[in-house]
Amino acid sequence: MSGASVVESPSGNSINYERERVFSAYRQFGYLEGDLDPLGFLRPRPTSELHIDSPYTAEARAIYSSTIGVEINHIYAPERRRWIYQRMESPDQGFEVTEQDQQRILDLLIRADIFEQVMQQRYLGSKRFSLEGVSALIPLVDEILDTGSRLGAIELVMGMSHRGRLNVMAHVAKRPTEEIFAGFEDVDPRSVLGSGDVKYHMGATGEYVTRSGNKVHIHLVSNPSHLEAVDPVTVGRTRAKQDRTGEGGREKYLPLLVHGDAAFAGQGILAETMNYADLPGYTVGGTIHVIVNNLLGFTTSYLEEHSTRFAACIARRQSIPIFHVNGEDVDAVVRVGRMATEYRYRFGTDVVINMIGYRRHGHSEVDDPTVTQPLLYKKIKDHPPLWEIYADDIGAGGAQAQAARVREEFELAQQNAGKITKKPTLRDLPKYWDQYYGGRHKPEFEVETGLAIEELAALANRLTTYPAGFHIHPKVRKLLEQRAEMGSGKRPVDYGMAEALAFASLVKAGIPVRLSGQDSRRGTFNQRHSVLIDTENENEYVPLENIAPNQAHCGIHNSTLSEPGVLGFEYGYSRDYPESLVLWEAQFGDFANVAQAIIDQFISAGEAKWNLLSGLVMLLPHGYEGQGPEHSSARIERFIQLAAKHNIQIAQPSNAAQYFHLLRRQALRHWRKPLVVFTPKSMLRHPDASSPVADLTRTNFQNVVPDTEIGEASRILVCTGKIGHELRAERKKRKEKTTAIVFLEQLYPFPEKELADEFARHGEAGEIVWVQEEPANMGALFNMLPRLQRIAGDRHVLSVKRSSSASPATGSGKAHEVEQKTLLTLAFTTKG
Numbered sequence: 001m002s003g004a005s006v007v008e009s010p011s012g013n014s015i016n017y018e019r020e021r022v023f024s025a026y027r028q029f030g031y032l033e034g035d036l037d038p039l040g041f042l043r044p045r046p047t048s049e050l051h052i053d054s055p056y057t058a059e060a061r062a063i064y065s066s067t068i069g070v071e072i073n074h075i076y077a078p079e080r081r082r083w084i085y086q087r088m089e090s091p092d093q094g095f096e097v098t099e100q101d102q103q104r105i106l107d108l109l110i111r112a113d114i115f116e117q118v119m120q121q122r123y124l125g126s127k128r129f130s131l132e133g134v135s136a137l138i139p140l141v142d143e144i145l146d147t148g149s150r151l152g153a154i155e156l157v158m159g160m161s162h163r164g165r166l167n168v169m170a171h172v173a174k175r176p177t178e179e180i181f182a183g184f185e186d187v188d189p190r191s192v193l194g195s196g197d198v199k200y201h202m203g204a205t206g207e208y209v210t211r212s213g214n215k216v217h218i219h220l221v222s223n224p225s226h227l228e229a230v231d232p233v234t235v236g237r238t239r240a241k242q243d244r245t246g247e248g249g250r251e252k253y254l255p256l257l258v259h260g261d262a263a264f265a266g267q268g269i270l271a272e273t274m275n276y277a278d279l280p281g282y283t284v285g286g287t288i289h290v291i292v293n294n295l296l297g298f299t300t301s302y303l304e305e306h307s308t309r310f311a312a313c314i315a316r317r318q319s320i321p322i323f324h325v326n327g328e329d330v331d332a333v334v335r336v337g338r339m340a341t342e343y344r345y346r347f348g349t350d351v352v353i354n355m356i357g358y359r360r361h362g363h364s365e366v367d368d369p370t371v372t373q374p375l376l377y378k379k380i381k382d383h384p385p386l387w388e389i390y391a392d393d394i395g396a397g398g399a400q401a402q403a404a405r406v407r408e409e410f411e412l413a414q415q416n417a418g419k420i421t422k423k424p425t426l427r428d429l430p431k432y433w434d435q436y437y438g439g440r441h442k443p444e445f446e447v448e449t450g451l452a453i454e455e456l457a458a459l460a461n462r463l464t465t466y467p468a469g470f471h472i473h474p475k476v477r478k479l480l481e482q483r484a485e486m487g488s489g490k491r492p493v494d495y496g497m498a499e500a501l502a503f504a505s506l507v508k509a510g511i512p513v514r515l516s517g518q519d520s521r522r523g524t525f526n527q528r529h530s531v532l533i534d535t536e537n538e539n540e541y542v543p544l545e546n547i548a549p550n551q552a553h554c555g556i557h558n559s560t561l562s563e564p565g566v567l568g569f570e571y572g573y574s575r576d577y578p579e580s581l582v583l584w585e586a587q588f589g590d591f592a593n594v595a596q597a598i599i600d601q602f603i604s605a606g607e608a609k610w611n612l613l614s615g616l617v618m619l620l621p622h623g624y625e626g627q628g629p630e631h632s633s634a635r636i637e638r639f640i641q642l643a644a645k646h647n648i649q650i651a652q653p654s655n656a657a658q659y660f661h662l663l664r665r666q667a668l669r670h671w672r673k674p675l676v677v678f679t680p681k682s683m684l685r686h687p688d689a690s691s692p693v694a695d696l697t698r699t700n701f702q703n704v705v706p707d708t709e710i711g712e713a714s715r716i717l718v719c720t721g722k723i724g725h726e727l728r729a730e731r732k733k734r735k736e737k738t739t740a741i742v743f744l745e746q747l748y749p750f751p752e753k754e755l756a757d758e759f760a761r762h763g764e765a766g767e768i769v770w771v772q773e774e775p776a777n778m779g780a781l782f783n784m785l786p787r788l789q790r791i792a793g794d795r796h797v798l799s800v801k802r803s804s805s806a807s808p809a810t811g812s813g814k815a816h817e818v819e820q821k822t823l824l825t826l827a828f829t830t831k832g
């Protein structure tokens with residue numbers, strides 16, 4: 001130590017400048033030379049800044065280039081960085097792992113590895129995605145649970161993919177191992193013909209008793225194969241649980257996402273999820289991310305997985321810590337687990353733990369990894385299991401005998417699994433699902449959705465008033481004045497007002513409403529204006545939050561520019577808040593296909609795979625208006641193709657009153673089914689699609705809007721959405737009196753009886769023509785023709801549509817007009 005470098009600070013404390021200089025370098029870059037990879041395959045990254053000739057270097061190195069490496073330079077807040085320095089620089093990084101802790105850790109490690117070995121022996125040739133090589137995950141989660149529960153957690157909401165999932169079911173969710181082995185026995189196949197899911201995707205719930213004796217409920221979220229797709233769903237589910245709890249929710253429900261290294265680095269949906277982590281409409285007070293990093297993705301080496309040094313680096317864009325840790329120093333792993341959890345609770349943000357280990361077998365156990373990584377696997381072959389290394393390190397005698405006992409226990413469970421005859425459910429549903437139903441639609445699920453005229457007027461009044469002194473934008477004032485007239489019957493109700501009235505009536509009745517989407521607060525088409533903004537100070541006033549004294553919450557959020565991330569979140573939210581109306585809105589319906597995996601894997605298949613229900617509403621602006629290939633089609637064909645066994649509802653309300661009834665029906669019925677709504681653009685304020693306020697007093701949504709102007713018809717045009725209004729205008733122009741125009745408002749479940757009744761009203765003779773704006777290879781055509789034919793009997797069923805096309809619509813406004821005109825003409829003239 002050089003005496004010259006120690007000086008008195010003004011406060012009287014001495015500052016050792018040389019020590020500070022060395023530590024400063026190590027705090028910033030120490031992790032780059034850390035001992036982080038048990039097998040030594042992660043190439044060291046020598047950093048000249050660290051090679052300082054000073055006696056403090058060894059001390060700093062032992063802390064910052066050890067088996068723990070902290071990557072925190074990108075954190076803006078100095079007090080947060082300081083918090084981590086203090087923890088790192090205190091002895092034992094803040095807590096001593098006692099002999100008793102070590103016994104518990106050893107037991108967990110033995111269980112984790114032996115569980116995999118028993119499955120390997122008994123179910124050779126089955127995929128199980130072994131945790132061996134990264135089995136420190138189990139003591140890590142044990143520590144997260146212990147620390148979390150001491151800080152207030154009562155439930156862990158956990159999302160993870162394949163790796164080690166069965167192990168987590170057994171040792172974190174605490175499912176009896178018999179149940180898990182029964183998955184391999186594939187008992188009771190008849191109960192899941194055409195449905196169900198593979199054993200390493202199923203969700204599970206259970207109770208965990210922590211080291212300190214606290215109980216934590218575990219909720220392992222059902223998960224598709226699509227890596228990282230479960231991230232936003234898990235976070236959305238957590239948020240719903242927190243919201244329904246109210247105060248203290250952020251502490252009680254702790255989200256944990258476990259990722260593979262390749263997936264963490266590669267999948268955009270994770271980046272989208274992390275991007276909204278701190279936004280008020282989406283925050284959960286911090287998610288703990290654990291990367292179970294085996295430096296491999298299937299056959300791909302980490303060098304081919306990401307352009308960054310670590311898979312974790314995508315997280316650097318956020319002001320959150322990344323803790324790297326050597327997965328074979330289990331005491332270090334649990335220390336990091338505690339530090340990260342305490343950080344989450346203290347600062348309310350995400351944290352990332354990058355735990356590096358290896359993969360003992362191939363990607364799955366039927367895969368031979370020696371073909372692609374021969375040298376690595378040569379090394380792994382001779383490498384002892386983690387529990388043996390740990391037992392040696394802590395000097396535990398008797399570990400082998402302990403392992404033998406655990407093996408016997410699992411083998412017995414395996415034998416018992418053979419006696420199980422009914423497929424285990426692995427989880428309990430929360431009480432709040434008791435009063436909701438899935439399955440096929442039944443007439444008794446229906447409710448009345450109309451409101452008395454006085455009630456509508458009262459709601460309209462609340463929706464159109466704002467506090468005295470509020471400086472309203474002149475355009476918004478005009479809109480509110482018009483809406484007030486709509487409420488009092490002086491002007492027909494448009495879509496924007498119909499939606500506001502539906503939301504207002506629901507929150508008043510105690511049903512929370514949550515809507516999120518890009519620019520949803522104002523509305524992409526300037527139609528919603530759910531938040532009034534003072535022109536002088538940008539203060540906000542939300543009429544929907546001021547409907548009645550004891551109303552439910554109404555949250556309308558501008559989302560980040562994300563589709564899969566936000567749609568996944570809202571789906572998750574709807575899963576744990578069945579009492580509320582949850583809506584996601586696409587900016588234009590086209591963009592929903594960015595979120596296709598959420599639609600395919602969760603929204604349409606969730607009930608069939610996992611028996612899990614959702615009442616999520618998707619609002620998808622749709623309609624051919626000459627705006628080009630990308631602002632025309634929400635791809636009705638995609639949703640129609642996904643529909644089977646009443647898994648989803650697909651609707652296109654043709655007027656404001658219908659939209660009002662549809663939204664209320666979705667919330668008030670206890671049938672919980674995702675609802676896909678094709679919403680209007682140009683028709684939003686169009687008089688033809690506006691409704692007299694009296695139509696909101698009608699009893700319910702009409703799956704079919706009949707044509708009451710026409711009796712006996714020579715032709716019945718069947719259509720959905722905007723084209724129907726254009727056909728009506730065309731009919732008027734033509735002074736046509738024998739063509740009926742019927743709006744199919746619900747495309748799925750197909751309202752066969754209602755449509756057949758409507759056809760019958762128009763006599764027996766009429767030709768039936770399906771008319772759609774979409775090209776022949778798109779829209780509902782392919783699905784409708786056989787259905788219509790069934791109702792039509794001997795009659796002709798014709799169709800009018802654009803010709804098949806690779807792109808949904810023309811880029812030329814003029815070409816669009818020519819096409820649209822042709823469609824209208826053909827609708828009245830085409831012959832079979």
Ligand SMILES: Cc1ncc(C[n+]2csc(CCOP(=O)(O)OP(=O)(O)O)c2C)c(N)n1
Pocket residue numbers: 163225226227259260261262263264292294296297298363
């Ligand atoms: C979106 C998606 N693309 C591809 C796959 C196929 N796949 C399954 S596992 C895997 C490798 C995953 O590697 P990593 O994330 O590191 O997890 P590990 O298996 O190594 O634990 C791939 C490519 C998938 N499941 N999901």
Ligand SMILES: [Mg+2]
Pocket residue numbers: 260261262292293294295296297298
């Ligand atoms: Mg991997």
